[in-house]
Amino acid sequence: MIKFIEAIFQNLSTWGLPVLVLIVGVIEFALGLYKKHWNRNEIILDIVCYTVPKIVVRPFVAYFGLKFLPYALPGLREAFSWIPFWWGFLIIAVFDDLTQYWYHRLHHEIPFLWRFHRTHHSAPYMGMAMASRQNVIYTIFFSQTYLTTTLVYLGLGYPALFVKGIKSLITTAAHSSIPWDKPFYKIKWLNPIAWVLERLISTPATHHAHHAASNDDGIGHYKGNFGNMFFVWDIIFGTGIITRKYPAAYGLKYYQGEEWYAQFLWPILKSKKEGSELSANGPMVSDEVILKELPKEDSDLKESTAPSLNLT
Amino acid sequence: MNIEPAIANRIVKNVLVSLLIYALPIVLMFLSFYLSGERPWKKNSNSAVNSQNEKTIQP
Known part of the structure; x- marks a missing residue:
């Protein structure tokens, strides 16, 4: 055996x-x-x-x-x-x-x-x-x-x-x-197993949240849920969110569909898309640029206007 | 673009906790050896010496 x-x-x-x-x-x-x-x-x-x-x-x-x-x-x-x-x-x-x-x-x-x-x-x-x-x-x-x-x-x-x-x-x-983890949330007698599982290892729900395009639905958490095999690191360091739900959209809200070679080989090869993070003079983090461009009192607005900032 | 001070502080604190987590399995392993009286490294070196002797005895 x-x-x-x-x-x-x-x-x-x-x-x-x-x-x-x-x-x-x-x-x-x-x-x-x-x-x-x-x-x-x-x-x-x-x-x-x-x-x-x-x-x-x-x-x-x-x-x-x-x-x-x-x-x-x-x-x-x-x-x-x-x-x-x-x-x-x-x-x-x-x-x-x-x-x-x-x-x-x-x-x-x-x-x-x-x-x-x-x-x-x-x-x-x-x-x-x-x-x-x-x-x-x-x-x-x-x-x-x-x-x-x-x-x-x-x-x-x-x-x-x-x-x-x-x-x-x-x-x-x-x-x-x-979503292999879904039955663990839906079937009642599997709930205790789900509780342990989602805190111990990465599941589609927690890891999909990390790949969400936005955080404004309370499900997405692209600035956390960093765990790969174990999710317990996110629990220990307070970087995790567990919702048992899946985000509506994935990716980057400012994604421009940059050329495959630039995405694979940056900074050796750069993107020709103007304003892209991967272009020669592009910003280091577009997300931060978007936040800084908005006045402080409009910071609540930033998430709701996010889809309109999508440059794809 | 610099890292935010709050994030930098959190990273430093979490790295220190991580060092303890890295050490934890090794500390627990030696604690279990201490409690059980096991000395697996001695067994290993003895068997290495024995196998070396066998090799030298053989014609």
Whole structure:
């Protein structure tokens, strides 16, 4: 039985997850869950973000693990392989996911970093198509990848296999346009499980709120709900909101449908769209510019006028 | 465009709490070893020495 479970996670970490994402993505597309938002520019961007990191970033991480670490930490290979499985599992889960929480949160809270993460939020839809959608610089510097690779080098490779598998399933499911968590809210005897679940891990409801185009409906929370595998970080740090509802619209209210190459390769390639955050002279954070342009007494108005500021 | 002071303060406070959270599983692990009397690192190094001896004994 253990061998069988081990084989599942081994396959998941190689070909399993990409194939699973592809299958669910095709189902979402067939069910019309992307609506009319998936135009040519979005399709190219999503496909490039899904494929290129697998070709470019994976060899980079492999080099880090196989060449750099033996050079930087000689003699420490497997030094902590004595750590019992469940302790190793807990250490990897906390180290990996808390690091990703911070990497993610800082890209939202530090204006300079926002444009490296913007691509993930520009999609006006949720689903497998946009789950891997990231600027290539953001993907290359995924801090938790290097931390976990280091822990694997130090001897925690076996528990890491399971943590990474479970984490990828949770984060992928949280991005899916299939609201798997809905029955937990609707069926009364499942409510206590929902209470624990939505505080412990990312669900479609909490993560979709993070991708909302606006906060004014009380459901969207794009300046919070940063958790990836665990939502408990948002509970601890007060950055989370749980409503058990899904936002009406996703993406950025000031999205201009910037060219796929600019979204993928900014700041190497820039957008030609005037006023775009990704253009040569564009603002660092458009959201902040919109807020500053409005007088203080009109700040309540800013959210209600937001749709008219949509430049798409 | 600079980071708002309130957000910067919150980040600093939360980072300090995070350092404790990072340490927590390691502290709990060693606490469990202390309470149970387990010394898994010794078992590991013994088995490494044994396997090294086996290798040297074999012709």
